[in-house]
Amino acid sequence: MITTTSSIFVPVEADLRLLTDNLTKLIGARHPILGAAAEHLFGAGGKRIRPAIVFLVSRATLLDQELTSRHRRLAEITEMIHTASLVHDDVVDEAQLRRNVPTVNSLFDNRIAVLAGDFLFAQSSWYLANLDNLEVVKLLSEVIRDFAEGEIQQGINRFDTSLTIEAYLEKSYYKTASLIANSSKAACVLSDTSTEVSEQLYLYGRNLGLAFQIVDDILDFTSPTEVLGKPAGSDLISGNITAPALYAIKENPYLEVLIEREFSQDNDIEKALTIVKESNGIQRARELALHHAEAAVQHITCLKPSVSTQALIDLADYVLSRLY
Template identity: 75%
Template sequence: MTSATSLFSPVEADLRLLTENLKQLVGARHPILYAAAEHLFGAGGKRLRPAIVFLLSRATMPNQEITAKHRRLAEITEMIHTASLVHDDVIDEAELRRGVPTVHSSFGNRVAVLAGDFLFAQSSWYLANLDNLAVVKLLSEVIMDLAEGEIQQGLNRFDASLSIEAYLEKSYYKTASLIANSSKAAGLLSGVPAEQAQHLYSYGRHIGLAFQIVDDILDFTGSSEALGKPAGSDLKSGNLTAPALYALEEKPYLEKLIEREFAHEGDLEQALALIEDSRGIERSRELAAHHAQQAVQHLSDLSPSESRQALIELADYVLSRLY
């Protein structure tokens, strides 16, 4: 299986610089926020979102060096993503993220909420300083979408009548919007035509959806060690994802367990067994593969390059996390 590290080798130096810059951007003025930022940016995430921004920046500027604005866009993208994770962890009362204690479990809820707000505010400030209205609009929309996704998820807890379409819409808001809009923004900073910028948006949208669906499958099939959080935690909290929604079509009793919010002893274990015994996981894999294939089709008008190849292979990498 290809690792994210080898996949991102065309932009390895860009990502190293990004990590250094992120710590400096947060600045040492607020020691507690700086400690939180060090904790976040040092937690060794995959850096998937900035890597896509860098790869698309290089793929759309084939014989030129990428600009300082491309680099700043990648930093803003990671800041927005990190801010949303900090807030998500507070809402979900999660103790671990990538196997590392979350900001609120290390520093308390107040600092975590403020750290998230601070990162959103910082990213907005750096965004405005790009002096590119189209890019500002794209990434401002992402910040709205993240909140919309979180609200939808909160309102739909334990709702067994949720449709796959509604699930995909929420997944777009929570995950794919940032990847789609920052992909398009990278193209706009490179000066690509409007039609091509739209293809980059579609690439990011489909990759983002595939990534989220795979994450949701892993919540059922991964080990707690690999996930960095307890397995089955989405279902337990009432967040119904593709495997559960597909399983509901085959296993009517699952609806009863969900609607009573796993109140009786053994309910959650029974629900997990019903999902495992259905085609829910298999159909979710097919859905993820569909979106990964769709993503690749939107790269056809980019000229061949190492970065374009990495973007194509990324679609396989996203799916390979399941095996």
């Protein structure tokens, strides 16, 4: 099992360093407070997984050719969109910490955080338009729409125990997998691959993103607060019912009662977390994550062998390794 991204991302290590340097420059100094908020975000120690995937797909499809400035800009846009979505997520969730670092809304306030997120979305849209590739513009614009759709679905479905696994996966696609899937496909478009290859890489990103989200949702129940950077079980407490809880409800309907009364009685939260941990919900969610990680790897057999292709395979292994 591969347990760190640093070894996987060796083929694009220099690309990621350049990306980090460029991101703060792209935000610009016209808005000091928004600039400070963005700088805080980009310096918050993220793994840069999404732009790394863009670089790896780009290098795996270009092979011996050099990365173009448009591939590099696509990776930067991808990280901007991802970061903007995190800022808005934190406002909606009233989160105080992310990766054990204070969120923008806790450092400044909700108004500045919303504006900072909007600013990043606007900046990403501007740079996206300047790529002068309509297909790539459509792909990444769809991602921004999907983020909003996912957030709305999550808000509407709070404490809704009738949610199906299919609806959960759809929301997970909108909130996590869409960006990975569409940016992978966009990198193929910029590399001028065949339609078949670009579609396969879209499916790689879709399945990898779903596996990543399912693993995140499992860790919400199994990781200590200091590792998560937020309280354990916080998704369930806020009414966001994820795969482990959905499976657990099928085994123990009393969990449904606790959720539907929104944990309003003493010890409801502790009881709910115990039910999830003592059920087969976490194991079944692990199997679901494994299914999508394995599917992701199947979709990149169309790529020629290279260090970048191998890194994309290893990344699916890494996603699962986070559980152990």
